Amino acid sequence: MLRALYTAATGMKAQQLFLDNVSNNLSNINTTGFKRSQVNFQDLLYSKRYIAGSESAQGFEIPAGIQLGGGVRTISISKVFSQGNHVNTERELDLAIQGKGFFQIQQSDGSIAYTRDGSFQLNSKGEVVTADGLPLSPSITITNATEISIGTDGTVYVKGSDPSGTLQNVGQIMLTMFPNPSGLDSLGKNLYLETMASGSPIVTVAGEQGTGEIYQGFLENSNVETVTELVSLITAQRAYEINSRAISASDEMLSTINSMAR
Known part of the structure; x- marks a missing residue:
């Protein structure tokens, strides 16, 4: 029963994290270029009473052993880059990528970040920048233009x-690909950073090596599906309730044993 208490507790912790992730997905349903996150679970170590295939006291082979699991843990939360x-905005500096590529953004410290958010603007110098004022890399400057194509x-x-x-x-917008985009570090502000897990960036012209093409006058919506997330929300809530009931049942059984001891 004590084992059941701790096992169910791991389930409650895992479902709480699952619910936190679903909440983040739903809160960003209207965030341009947002990619939903997926929680991946893994079962914990098992306590083995009898090992399958071992010999019984009568000399026979045991076809199935006895293994008691220790619960569950969250092994990773990965981005799904579908x-x-x-959506058509008809703005000249709104850009959407149809493919796997990322725009390159130069941060204030000179390092490069990556984004799928193509809602660009011009600053006072005519540089193409993000909503936070970070310029594209390589930089593109547009001045005294009556039309941008x-x-x-x-x-x-x-x-x-x-x-x-x-x-x-006046310039070329380059796109970047990664061997493992799920390994990118989410920085916030619709930006990602390269990590050892993501692999080295592959910079190329749009349309080459699978980076995808750039479409002017469009923005990419979030890939969060409301129905899917609501189903996940219900699943997490019910799983949390069931695990809490397992804890309550274990507590009642312990209480019964204590009453018997008196």
Whole structure:
């Protein structure tokens, strides 16, 4: 019964973390480029009373042993980088990636972060920046433009005040891929950082090596599915209740034993 108390407690802890993760997914359902997180569980060590295949007292082989599990633990929470739906905004600097790539963003300390959020703007210097003012890498500057055109390969053209209406190439938006994107470190602010688990970044032109194409005038919605998360919410709640009932049942049995001892 004491074993049941501790085992059920691990279940309650795991379901609490599961519920926290579901809550985070639902709270970011309208966050541009957000990727939902998935909780992965693992059973704990087993206490083995009898080992399957061992010999019984009568000399026969035991076909199935006795193993008592110690509960459950959360082994990882990984990002699911499935494609989100695109929404048409008709803004010239709103960009969506159809594929596995990431935009490169230069942070204030000079390091590079990565994002799927393509809601870019121009700062006072004409640099293409994020909503937090962090510039694209490599930097692209647009000044005195009457029209901005961005190709699916990330090539940026602008039309200035020149009466001829000639398009001028002002830069190239590069995309980055990772061998294991689930290993990226979530920094917040829609940014990710490279880690040893993610592998080294592969920088290439959009449309090459599976990075995907860039679509101007679109943004990528979160890949969170409301129905799926609500089902997970109910599952976590019910599993938490069942584990708490196991603790209550163990407590009642212990109370009964104590009453017998008196």
